[in-house]
Amino acid sequence: MMSQSILYESLRQKRNELARQANIKPFMVLHNKVLQEIAEKQPTILEELAKIKGIGPKKIAKYGKFILETINSLSSTAIPKVSEEKVFSVGGFIDFLNQILVPQRAVIQGEVGEVKPRNNYTFFKLLDKKEEAVLSCFVWNDRLARVGIELKEGLELKVEGYPKLVKTKGYFSFEVEHIGLVGEGALKLAFEALKKKLSAAGFFAPERKKKIPSFVEKVGLITSTFADAKTDFLTHLGRFGFKIFFYDVHVEGLYSTDDIVSAIRWFNENMLDVEILVLTRGGGSLESLQAFNSEAVAKAIFSSRIPVVTGIGHENDETITDLVADVYGSTPTHAARILSDPWRNIDTLITNVYRNIVSRFSTNCLGLQKRLLDTEENLITLLARLLKFRNQGIDNLQTFLYSQFQRLLYRVKQTQVEFLNNWGRIKNILSSLRNKISVQEKSLTNESLYWIKLIRKSLFEFEQKLRLSDPSVRLKQGYSIVYNASGKIIKRSTDLSLGEYVKAKFSQGSATSCVEKIQK
Amino acid sequence: MTQDKKFDFTSAIAELEEINRWFQGEDIDLDEGLAKFRRGLELIKKCKERLKQAENEFVEIKKGFETEERIEEPEE
Numbered sequence: 297m298m299s300q301s302i303l304y305e306s307l308r309q310k311r312n313e314l315a316r317q318a319n320i321k322p323f324m325v326l327h328n329k330v331l332q333e334i335a336e337k338q339p340t341i342l343e344e345l346a347k348i349k350g351i352g353p354k355k356i357a358k359y360g361k362f363i364l365e366t367i368n369s370l371s372s373t374a375i376p377k378v379s380e381e382k383v384f385s386v387g388g389f390i391d392f393l394n395q396i397l398v399p400q401r402a403v404i405q406g407e408v409g410e411v412k413p414r415n416n417y418t419f420f421k422l423l424d425k426k427e428e429a430v431l432s433c434f435v436w437n438d439r440l441a442r443v444g445i446e447l448k449e450g451l452e453l454k455v456e457g458y459p460k461l462v463k464t465k466g467y468f469s470f471e472v473e474h475i476g477l478v479g480e481g482a483l484k485l486a487f488e489a490l491k492k493k494l495s496a497a498g499f500f501a502p503e504r505k506k507k508i509p510s511f512v513e514k515v516g517l518i519t520s521t522f523a524d525a526k527t528d529f530l531t532h533l534g535r536f537g538f539k540i541f542f543y544d545v546h547v548e549g550l551y552s553t554d555d556i557v558s559a560i561r562w563f564n565e566n567m568l569d570v571e572i573l574v575l576t577r578g579g580g581s582l583e584s585l586q587a588f589n590s591e592a593v594a595k596a597i598f599s600s601r602i603p604v605v606t607g608i609g610h611e612n613d614e615t616i617t618d619l620v621a622d623v624y625g626s627t628p629t630h631a632a633r634i635l636s637d638p639w640r641n642i643d644t645l646i647t648n649v650y651r652n653i654v655s656r657f658s659t660n661c662l663g664l665q666k667r668l669l670d671t672e673e674n675l676i677t678l679l680a681r682l683l684k685f686r687n688q689g690i691d692n693l694q695t696f697l698y699s700q701f702q703r704l705l706y707r708v709k710q711t712q713v714e715f716l717n718n719w720g721r722i723k724n725i726l727s728s729l730r731n732k733i734s735v736q737e738k739s740l741t742n743e744s745l746y747w748i749k750l751i752r753k754s755l756f757e758f759e760q761k762l763r764l765s766d767p768s769v770r771l772k773q774g775y776s777i778v779y780n781a782s783g784k785i786i787k788r789s790t791d792l793s794l795g796e797y798v799k800a801k802f803s804q805g806s807a808t809s810c811v812e813k814i815q816k
Numbered sequence: 817m818t819q820d821k822k823f824d825f826t827s828a829i830a831e832l833e834e835i836n837r838w839f840q841g842e843d844i845d846l847d848e849g850l851a852k853f854r855r856g857l858e859l860i861k862k863c864k865e866r867l868k869q870a871e872n873e874f875v876e877i878k879k880g881f882e883t884e885e886r887i888e889e890p891e892e
Binding site for chain 1: 825826829830832833835836839840844846849850852853856857860863864866867869870871872873874875876877
């Protein structure tokens, strides 16, 4: 069997080349995960390849040939040898060299020399001053950003990556994939700078910290399989029916930052029902804790939807991760206690609640029972009285009823006597009233008779007077009335004129005469 | 591990505390009290059962390498 890493790198290079030719993303050709598995199983025939997870019939038809060729060519020549007759094209030769170079991954420590930043990537020299050696390095800027530092001349670094010849330009380059700082001084400075930057950006603000549930059941544990922190955490977690999903990461070294970021992302993308993420590792130097002071991890925690609890290092270690975490546990043990203490104490609380509600409820029931008893007692007394009454016998009842009747009768009689007494008085009042009325009546009759006489008398007198003034009566006495021709009564002789005819009316009959002489 | 997926320990405890507070009150209606008392005992029973499920479950996640690769060659 050949080295897994060499085969993996070789497959990766070929896969990338295929992707480039097809103008698609490398993972669309084959996932790294699949390549990893192929490198591990190293199938030599298609049937074996088909057993690899994540590679279906379509992929086998398309890429099966290239995979098997790569495996078989490498297994026959672990390090390719150049046959003397072989003539390479330039590209072919560089490809051939890269086949050897690229798998040579390495970690190199050195001091930063000249830095040439470009838009998306940066070229820099890594120097070895003692031996006057120079390594041309290339790094993508987002990889650089993960460290959260600016590349400056003189900075001591550890870089991880692989060597390669750049085909189109013909120069040698070390492709840096991971960067770490070296030296407490530089790390301390980087730490302070990042702390200031993230603090200003609100990463540590208490109001944006996510709340953790009171009783956590599903835990995402992010640490290294080999870390003491893992044992510490699990031991102190106790046994409360936790479901722990463990994601193995490097907690130290150049891979740790990427690993931790991937782990946090993985939980957020694949297992959102995990209630909390625990990020933990034991104590260490500032250099070994680098990942926990990186901007990339801080950002991953900040944007995690699942709350993050830390337990990093010793009591006094302060990391950026601790500051940005939703809940800060000072050590792996502390982180475990944060999750398990509520469970540890809840038993007492439940017992207390139980006692409390039982006692309150039964006290209440007792009160009610007492009230019921009181009512019952009252009823019994009442019933007893009734019974007693009944026991005195029905004879008594008869006597009782008779006496009641007698009383009633007496009352009626009394009322009658009272009425009769009153009746005499009423009669008196009535007769005196009648007398008064008859007296009034009499006097009224007398008076009216008097008035009638009086009126009659005066009427008679009037009649007499009237009768006397009647002209016909005067005429009977011998008086006569003289009228002129027009019928007017003549009262003065001056009203007459000579020769005028006048009529004289008598008691019986009349006569017309002529005026011959007038005496005044 | 909880058998009953609907049973949420945190909310059960919150409800228990609420019932407890209710019983601290002055006038307790008997019918309501009986209902709450029964509910309380039921929750206590469930919580105690959950607490008995002491064994932790440990699952290791098999992870993939989903990182996207870049293949273009840089220009100096």
